[in-house]
Structures are given as structure tokens and as C-alpha cells.
Amino acid sequence: MREILLGGVPRRGLVLLSILLALLVALPIVVNDYLITVLILILYFAYVGQAWNLMMGFAGQLSLGHALYVGLGAYAAAALYVHYGVSPWIGLGASIAISAAAGAIIGFLAFRFGVSGVYFAILTIAFAEFARIGFDHWSWVGGSAGFFLPVANYTRSDLWNLRGSPTMFYYLMLAMTVAAFVLCHLLLRARVGYYWLAIRESPEAAQALGINIFRYKMYAVVLSAAMTSLGGVVFAFYYNNLFPEQVFHISRSIELILGPIIGGIGTLFGPIVGAFVLTALAESLGEIMHAFGIDIPGIKQVFYGVCLLVVVMFLPDGIWPPLSKALGLDGKRIQGGDKPGKSDTGGGG
Amino acid sequence: MAALLELSSVSKSFAGLKAVQDVSFSVPEGSIVALIGPNGAGKTTCFNLVAGVYRPDAGEVRLGGARIDGWRSDQICRAGVGRTFQLVKPFAGLTVMENVIVGALNATAGVREARQKAGEVIEQLGLGPKLDHMASSLTLPERKRLEVARALATGPKILLLDEVMAGLRPTEMDHMVAVLRELNARLGLTILLIEHVMRAVMALSAQVIVLHHGEVIASGPPAQVTRDPAVLECYLGEEAV
Amino acid sequence: MLADPHVPAAIYLNVAVSGLLTGLVYGLMALGLSVIFGVVRVVNFAHGEMMTIAMYIAIALFAAFKLDPLVMLVPIAAVLFALGYVMQRGLINPFINRPEHSQFMLLVAIALIMVNVLLIIFGPDAQSVQTRYAFDSFQLGALIVDATKLYAAIAALAVAAALFAFFRFTLAGKAIRACADNYMGALVVGLNVKQLYALTFGLGAACVGAAGAMMVLLVDVTPPLGPAYTLLAFVIVITGGLGSMPGALLGGVLIGLTEALGGLLFTPSAKSMFAFGLLVLVLLFRPQGILGKRQS
Numbered sequence: 028m029r030e031i032l033l034g035g036v037p038r039r040g041l042v043l044l045s046i047l048l049a050l051l052v053a054l055p056i057v058v059n060d061y062l063i064t065v066l067i068l069i070l071y072f073a074y075v076g077q078a079w080n081l082m083m084g085f086a087g088q089l090s091l092g093h094a095l096y097v098g099l100g101a102y103a104a105a106a107l108y109v110h111y112g113v114s115p116w117i118g119l120g121a122s123i124a125i126s127a128a129a130g131a132i133i134g135f136l137a138f139r140f141g142v143s144g145v146y147f148a149i150l151t152i153a154f155a156e157f158a159r160i161g162f163d164h165w166s167w168v169g170g171s172a173g174f175f176l177p178v179a180n181y182t183r184s185d186l187w188n189l190r191g192s193p194t195m196f197y198y199l200m201l202a203m204t205v206a207a208f209v210l211c212h213l214l215l216r217a218r219v220g221y222y223w224l225a226i227r228e229s230p231e232a233a234q235a236l237g238i239n240i241f242r243y244k245m246y247a248v249v250l251s252a253a254m255t256s257l258g259g260v261v262f263a264f265y266y267n268n269l270f271p272e273q274v275f276h277i278s279r280s281i282e283l284i285l286g287p288i289i290g291g292i293g294t295l296f297g298p299i300v301g302a303f304v305l306t307a308l309a310e311s312l313g314e315i316m317h318a319f320g321i322d323i324p325g326i327k328q329v330f331y332g333v334c335l336l337v338v339v340m341f342l343p344d345g346i347w348p349p350l351s352k353a354l355g356l357d358g359k360r361i362q363g364g365d366k367p368g369k370s371d372t373g374g375g376g
Numbered sequence: 377m378a379a380l381l382e383l384s385s386v387s388k389s390f391a392g393l394k395a396v397q398d399v400s401f402s403v404p405e406g407s408i409v410a411l412i413g414p415n416g417a418g419k420t421t422c423f424n425l426v427a428g429v430y431r432p433d434a435g436e437v438r439l440g441g442a443r444i445d446g447w448r449s450d451q452i453c454r455a456g457v458g459r460t461f462q463l464v465k466p467f468a469g470l471t472v473m474e475n476v477i478v479g480a481l482n483a484t485a486g487v488r489e490a491r492q493k494a495g496e497v498i499e500q501l502g503l504g505p506k507l508d509h510m511a512s513s514l515t516l517p518e519r520k521r522l523e524v525a526r527a528l529a530t531g532p533k534i535l536l537l538d539e540v541m542a543g544l545r546p547t548e549m550d551h552m553v554a555v556l557r558e559l560n561a562r563l564g565l566t567i568l569l570i571e572h573v574m575r576a577v578m579a580l581s582a583q584v585i586v587l588h589h590g591e592v593i594a595s596g597p598p599a600q601v602t603r604d605p606a607v608l609e610c611y612l613g614e615e616a617v
Numbered sequence: 618m619l620a621d622p623h624v625p626a627a628i629y630l631n632v633a634v635s636g637l638l639t640g641l642v643y644g645l646m647a648l649g650l651s652v653i654f655g656v657v658r659v660v661n662f663a664h665g666e667m668m669t670i671a672m673y674i675a676i677a678l679f680a681a682f683k684l685d686p687l688v689m690l691v692p693i694a695a696v697l698f699a700l701g702y703v704m705q706r707g708l709i710n711p712f713i714n715r716p717e718h719s720q721f722m723l724l725v726a727i728a729l730i731m732v733n734v735l736l737i738i739f740g741p742d743a744q745s746v747q748t749r750y751a752f753d754s755f756q757l758g759a760l761i762v763d764a765t766k767l768y769a770a771i772a773a774l775a776v777a778a779a780l781f782a783f784f785r786f787t788l789a790g791k792a793i794r795a796c797a798d799n800y801m802g803a804l805v806v807g808l809n810v811k812q813l814y815a816l817t818f819g820l821g822a823a824c825v826g827a828a829g830a831m832m833v834l835l836v837d838v839t840p841p842l843g844p845a846y847t848l849l850a851f852v853i854v855i856t857g858g859l860g861s862m863p864g865a866l867l868g869g870v871l872i873g874l875t876e877a878l879g880g881l882l883f884t885p886s887a888k889s890m891f892a893f894g895l896l897v898l899v900l901l902f903r904p905q906g907i908l909g910k911r912q913s
Contacts, residue, residue, distance in 0.1 A: 089718050091725075140901045144717055145660045149851050150900055153893040156848065160890050218481050218490075225478045228467035235427060235461070236530055237453035237482035277844055281725060288722055293469075325736035325840075332729035339722045340708075343715065 039355060051201055055194045063193045067265070069306045070200035071258060076286035076298030077207045078254035083284075084293030085211075085220065086247035087227035088137075089144070092151030093255055094279035095158050096126040100256025101263035101274060102168050105176055108188070108264075110167075115189045115260055122256040129154070130252025134245045152277060159275035169269070176267040189264035196265050203261070204299070207254060212295055223247055227293070278328075285331055289338045291345025300347045305334060379438075380405040380566045381426065381457075381534055386435030386445075388425055395421040397590040398435070403534065408560055408567040410577045410598070413587035414611055419570045420462055422587070423536050426568075427459045428452040440533070453482060458532030460523040462539050462570075466511035472498065473507045475522055476529045483531030494529055500555060501525040517544050521552070528559070535559075537569040541576045553579050574602075586610070627759040632881045633874060634762060638770035640873020642831045644866035645773040646846065647853035648780065649824030655860035656797040656817040659709055660717075662724035665846025666731040667822055671697050671829025672838045673739055679746045686746055686830040687772055694776075694826040701822025706815040713814075728843065736840040743837035751834075769831035776827045777866060780820070784862075793817050797860075849889075852896045858906025867908060871895070 055063055079093050100122035107113035107121060133154055137147050163171040184191035189199075214220045222243045225233040234240055263269055273279070290301025309327050316326065338345065379402035388396040396418045403409045411419050424430045426437055428449035437445040444452050453459075458479075467475050473491070476498055480490035498504055501521045506514065511522060520540050527535060537556075541549050553576055559565045571577045577584060577598060584601040586594040588610040594601050601607055650664050661667075671693050675686040678693075686693070708727070712720050753764035784790040796803040796813050803810055836842075849872065857868025872892050879891035899906060 083718070089721065091721075136897070136901055140904070142900050142904065145721070146855065146900055146904065148721065149848075149855065150897065152848060153852070153896050157890060157893050164884065217487060221474065221478050221481060221487070224470060224474075225467055228469055229465045231429075232461065232465035232467065232526075233478070234449045235453060235459050236479045236526060237450050238478075239448075239450050277848075281729065292718075323737055324741075325733040328733040329730055329737070332726050332733065335722060335726035335729065339719060339726060340711075343719055 043354075048205070052198075055197055060193060063197050065306065065310050067193060067197050067200050069302050070197070070204045071261065072283060072286045072302035072306060073299040074200065074204045074207050075255050075258040075283045076290070076302055077204070077211060078251050078258065079284055080287040080292060080294075080298050081211060081214075081254065082247050082251035084287065084297070085215070085223040085227060086244055087223075088244065088248065089148045090151045090248075090251075090280075091148045091277070091284070092153070092155030092280050093251075093283055094275050094277070095129060095151070095155040096252045096255035097259035097262060097279065097283070098155075098158060098162070098269075098271070098274040099126045099129055100259025101269055102162065102174065102259075103256075104260040105174060105263040105269060106168050109174070109176060114187050115264055116187060119257060119260050122260050123253045126252040126256030126259075127249045130248045131245065134248035138241050138244050152280070155275050155277065155280060159271050162271035162275065171271060174269040176264065178267050189261075196261065200261060203257065208295065208299070210254075215295070219243065219246060282331070285335055287345075289334060289346060291347035294345065294347050296351070297345050297347045300350070301345065304346060305331065308334070378405050378441075379403060380440055381568065382436075382438040383422070383426070384436045384438070386422070386425055386432045386437060388421055388430055388433050394590050396425065396432075399587070399590070399592055400435075401585045401592060401595060403566060403568050404583075405566055406560070406564045407583065408556070408569070408581050409583045409585065410581035411568060411570045411585050411587060412572070412577060416589075417587040418590040419587055420538060421590075423459060423538055423568075423570065426452075427457055427536060453530055453532075456531075456533035457536065458527035458530045458534070459536040460520075460527050460538050460540055464516075464519045464523045466514070466519050466522055468510070468512040471508050471510055472503055472514070472522055472525075475511050476525050479526035479529035480531075483529070490529075493531075494525075497525045497529045500559075501528070502551060502555075517548050520544065524552075532565070534566040534568060537567060537571075539570055539572060541571055541573040549573065549576060552576075556580060578602075629878070629881065630759060631761055632877045634760060635766055636873040636875075636877025637870055638762070638766040638873070639835060639877070640870035641770040641773040641866065642828055642835065642869070643849065643853055643873050644857075644869020645777055645831070646825050646828035647850045647857065647865040647869050648777055648862060649821035649828070650850045651854050651857075651860060651862060651865040652780070652824065653818055653821035654854070655862075656793055657705065657709075657713070657814045659713070659720055659818075660724065661818075661821070662721055662847060663704075663728035663731060663843075664821075664825060664850045665848070666728045666735075666843035667697060667700065668825045668829040668832065668846050669735060669838065669840065669843040670700070670731060671826040672833045672842070673735060673744075675830050675833045676739075676744050676746055676838060685748055686833050687768060690772060690776075690827055690830045693830045694823040697826025697829070698819040698823035702815045702819035704822075705818035706811070709818070710811060710814065728847065732840050732843045735843070739840065741839060743839050745837040746833050748834065765834040769834055772831050773828065776824065777862075780824065781862065783820075789813070789816065845889075849892065852892050855904075855906055856895055856899045858908040861906065861908040864906055864908035868906070871907075 054066065075093070075097065079090065082088050082090055100119070103122040103125050104115045104118035107118040108115060133151060136142065137150055142150055162168060168174045184195045186195065222233070222238050225236065225238060226240055226243055230240055285305055286302035287298040288301065289305055290299065291297030309330055312330055313327060316322065342349065381403040383402070384400050386396060386399045387394070399418070399422060411422065413419055421430070425432050425445070428444070428447050428451065432445050435445070436443055439452075439455055439457065444455060447455070467478065473494055476494035477487065477490045480493040480497070481487070484490040484493055498507060501524060503518065503521055503525060506518060511519070514522060520543070524537065524540055540552060544552065556567060557580065560567060567580075569580070581598055583596065584598045585592060586601060586607050593610060594604045594607045646664070646668055650661055653659060653661050674693050674696060675689060678684045678689055679686065704727070709723065712723055748765070750764045755762045755764065755767065784794060792803070792808050793813050793816065796808060796810055800810065853868035853872050854865055856871060857866070858864030872895070875891045875895055876889065
């Protein structure tokens, strides 16, 4: 299900967006520190979810190893900072380059050799696992014992070195999420966006219309990887510690796809809505249980699993499409009744 | 008239089965040629060989004198070959306009131009009222028209149409025939069509090529070919002739 | 990272044999996955998690009643059979005709729930089963074989043989093969495909249950083992050939060997890197696996 583009969104949608944005900008003033950290988490998942969505929702390639790019981006920038004092704003160049290269390798191997579907997903898992084990044994970045960034005090915000209060990180993530959103919107309106959707819907027809499938799939993978790596940079400087077991672990990869799946793959707002709903519900659940004095590790993950199950079973397109319809935001699109992809025979044969 | 598309001694086998055997024919520039034959004769395989879905085992395919056999299908499209599929493949999650824009992008520099061109083609094929409709909501005849519109939007020199008339009502078919005739007359668009519906074949084509068991058994003007005993035999069986 | 070059050849032999035996258990686990994918065409992302459930059942039974897992093999397999049957019938069936990624996500969700429920019930600490023969071994010249590994491997072969026999000789088995070969055809001749799919999933689950009962003798159990084994099962099945039963066993043995020898030649913690390396190579150069059939 493809999202409407800003150009086609009724005035109502634009107004809502502006209000929402204004609210988000003003929020830290009224809200306490704990909520800010929750919001940072939401924005982080919205951002990386959008990056993943680009590959899956737009180009149709299921990646279950996206934590690879988060990790590579995180370690690259962190290593440069810790070992050479390089600011993350410069270090992110390395993060992007390395992640993009990894994405390019995976994409090349997959697309050149015709690896797709479940095989592609497994390939992505394998690479993430490879990185996890590899980094576990790489002492220059701490190995399995972990890599630590010096924690400065939070009285001064040092944006250049990304040392500062949660509020600083909040605005940073907000800016990144908005930028990601705008970027995807622009891409969807351009040739590359149309071609991605064509490839997703029917690669055979797309090729017959002059689309170089390999090239455009590569664009999607590389861009997705590069975008994700920036999320990794923030991850590193926000948490100040990196452990391969955590950063590259498959649960990270699954965590970051929950948002887009629950919100709606292939839609522009899906990842954001999904990240918000999921994190808000999970934190609320945590709070409620805490209030009752129950503390069960793993209950949050079970909750995620159940949410995912429910959405996959009953709302396969995610929350956003029916929600946007209910809010009257889905523009003039006239939906069909039948399932896409079931073509009919021509009769004669 | 020079040949725009030329097949020379093209052969293709699949796991030992000879789908196309030593087939040669040419499609003159600006003409409409029909490729007919019983089921399994190898017609769609020929299309797939021309469009780059398969690579010929032997022989050459030339477009405007240049060899295109062995090229990828997207390269062949960019070279000027537009094709439809027998089992239509609409981009179901996109609207009609968006479907055709994808095609039009092959011939234009940007999306704005493509949108304009797509609009024109959509009008030509009579899909105007359905501009904003999702492709999945279209009826089969409409999907066939969409298929043609999309291929047409790529700005081809030659259009390969695979059984676009099947399943259409007589009025719809007449409309499609009229559109194709007009495109041919006005733009000089060369058309090669696979068809079972004889009415359309007779109405459109200047030349008919008959395939049977992967080989060309007859070729010539429609009136002549339809009276050819070899052709009648392959359709109706030896006894009937 | 490289090992001591003065290691005697006998060690390599022992490690290889140990890897081979463990590999047979891996193979049984992967066999279940292969059967499920070959017939129902569903990618069971919860495969390893199901095995972990079986392992914990074995642990619980052993802790409570001192029952040897190998003795409990059949009941544990039966429990997993029921689980698989119900999963297929209840949850997965409606997803047969849905897009691939929907199916994956369904099973990913199930796997996520399974792992964490196990975490909640059993906690994160490693648990194991210590049978009275846990430290026994057999000696054949320079070869020293762990009793547990040998028994587990024999059990794995026995279960695999039973499965082969089922598919070859029983009516249900043939019906299932028919479904796998030709879904439409099976429907047309009146086979209850839904039932057969559920049966197949149950069988696959039973395999994994049996494998779990054996595996618990060989390793310590923690909940995160689930996803690790799911991945391993996929690596094995893809390497050996998706849809090929002997391929699954062969793949298992190959991976068992690679891991064992890789662990010896390099550091033990890096041994799964070799499995992944093998996987990437297979995916690139022989995607149908060693014994699989090429799908055009």
C-alpha cells in the first residue's frame, strides 16, 4: 500500500503535520527527562525504521540483519572519536562509507547471484552474525568486553562532539527523523521512487519498461544502509558503550523492523506511527507493572511479539493505512476490492 | 520499407524441447504484422526472445539493423521495444496514472514530463476516467488497455502486443483496433502482434506469419495466408482439409 | 587466533568425529525444517525456539523425575508434534497464500514470544542435564568417543530412518509427498490438504523435539539458544539443499564438522563464522544446496 505524497495530501493533512511538528519541538519544555528519553527512543526507532522501510517497503527486499549497519556506523564513529578525537560530525563520513560499502557488497552478492526472498533475508542475518562474532574478537574496538566512550558531564551541551543532555539528543533525533521523512517523500516523487515501487510490484514488468533492476535495487540497499548508519552514530554517542553481542544481535534487527511493520510497510508515516505506538505501549506496560511491583524481564519482548502477531494477523498492511483513511487523510485514491498480484489469463492462451 | 525488426534463424530449446526452430521473419518499419499459430506454437517464446527475456540458442535478432540478442530486457526496451504480457502484470499497488508514468519515464527526462506524456497516452487508450484508480480495481479489459498504455508510454519504435484482444467484447476490440491503427498511421508505430482473434488480425495486419511447432509455415498477406492449406491443416487437422 | 601447530593428528580425528556425531543431531533438527518447508512451503523462523522448548521440557523432566532425555524422546517428540500441529492448524494456515514477508513476520513474532516466555519461566542462567553416563566414553585405538554424543547420534539416525520410512511406506506419508509435489492436484483428488499440512508441521516439530531431547545431552541450555539454532537450521538446510531430506542430514554433518574443526583451528567462539562463510558460498554458487534440485 503506498502512501499519498504531500502534493496530493489534502490541506487537512498538512495542517496536522505542522501542528504535530510544532508540538514536538516545544515538548522538552513541558515534559520531564524520563519522557524525553522515551521520545528519543521513539524517534530513533522511527528513523531507523524509515531507513529499513526504504529497502523493504519501496524496493521489496526483506532485510533481517539491519543491525549490521547500525553497528558499523556506531563503531566507526566511536572508534574515530575515542582513538583520534575525531568529531562524530566528521566521523559519520566513515560510518556512511563503511555501511554503504557493506550494503553494496550484500546487494551485489544477492542481486548478481539471484538471491531473493527468504534466502536474501537469511543472507542478511548471516552478515550481521558475522559482524557480531568478528567484532567480538576485535580488540581495537574493545571486543566482547565492550567499547566505551568517555562520558562527559551534562552541564554543557557539546554538539560538535555529541556530548550533552538528553534534550540535545532529542532535538538531534527529531531533526534526523524529519529529514528522513522529507528525503523519502522527495524520493518517492522522483524517478527513483517510481522505479522502486515498480520493482516491488512486478520486477518482470518493470524490466520490460526499461528499468535496470540491479541498479535500482542497489540504490535502495546502499541508501538504506547509509541512512541506518547515522542512527548508529547517535546510538554510540547517546549510550556511550557498545557491545557486539548487543549491537549486532538479531533482536536489534527485529526490534527495528517492528515499527514499520506495525505502522505499515511502504508507507511514509508507517514507521513513525508504528514506533510511537509500540514504544508508548511498551513503556506504559512497563510503568503499570512497575506500579504493581511486578518486574519480569522479558515481558516487554513478549509484548512486542504479541503486538507483532496481532498486527500481522489482523492488520497486514499495518496501522497507518486504515488510520489515515479514518482521519480522512488518504486523498483521492480509489481502492480496488481484489488482492494485488493475482493476474488473469488472457483467455486464449 | 526497411525491416525494423529482423529475426534470422532463431532457435530456442527448453530442456530438450525445441520451442522455436530456425525461425526467420522481418517486420518492416511502419507496418503491422501478426504472428499467429495454434497453442504451443512458440509465439510468446519469440516475443520473449525479442524482448530479451530469453537468449536465443542460435540465430540473430536485429532491431534497426543492430543486434539485440543477448541484451537484457531493460536495455532492449530502452532501444525501442515495448511489450505487453499475455498474463497482464499491472503494478497493482499503484494508480493507473502512476503505472503509466513508470513507462513514460523511459522516454522522458523527469517525472513532470512523464506525467504529461502519461496523461496523453491514458486518454488515447480511453482510460481517462480511471486515472486515479488503483490498478487492482480495474476490470480485465481495462488492465489490458493499461498494459498497452504503459508499453506505449515508453516511446517505442516497435510495440509487441501479446494477445491484447482476448477477453474483450466486440466494441472494446473495435476500439483497441482503432487506437492501434491510429498510432500506426499517425506516429508510424510498428506493431507486431500475437493474436488468436482473427477478426482483429484481418482488420489490422498487412502481413501475417504463421508458426506451428516452433517453425514458420506460412507468411504473407492475411487473405492469402488464411487460405493456405498448410495453415488450415495445422489449425483444423489433416482430416478437415 | 590460529591454533598450536604441535597438536597431534589424533586430536583432529577426535574432534572431527565429535563434530560428525553432533552434526547428525543438527541434521535431525534441520530435517524437521526441510520437511516443513518442502511441503507446507512455510519458512519456520521459530524452528530453533521449538527445539529450545523441547530442551527445557527435557530439563524439567530430568530435574523433577530424573528421567533420561533419550528415554523421554518419544513423549517429548509427541508434545512438540502437538504444538506444531496446533500452530499450523490454528495460526499459520491462513497465511499460506499471503505474501512471503507476512509469513516470516508471523513466525518471527511466534519465535519472539517463545524465547521470552522461556526466559520468564526458566530464567537466563544456563541449565543442563547430567546423566550417569555423561562422562563415559568409548575407545577405539586413538579414537575417543563421548558416550553421550554417540547415543545422541544413534538416536538421531534412528528417528531420521523412521521419518524416511514414514514418507516412503505409509499412506499418509505418500499423501503428504503428493501435496508437496502438486498442491492443486492433491486438492483435486480429494486429499484434505489442511489436515496434511498440519500433520507435516507436526512431524517437523516432532523431529525438532527429538533433536532437542538429544541436544540437551550435548550442550547447556539458555533461552537465546533458540534463535541461534533457527539460524543454524537454515544454514544447514540451505547448504544441504532445501527440500531434500538426505541433504538436511548431510548439511548437518558438514556444519558439525566445520564447526568442530573451525573451533579447533581458530578460536572456539568464532566457530559459527565458518558456518556462515559456508552459507554465503552456497547461496552464491550453488543456491539449491548440495543435494537440492535446481529450481528454474
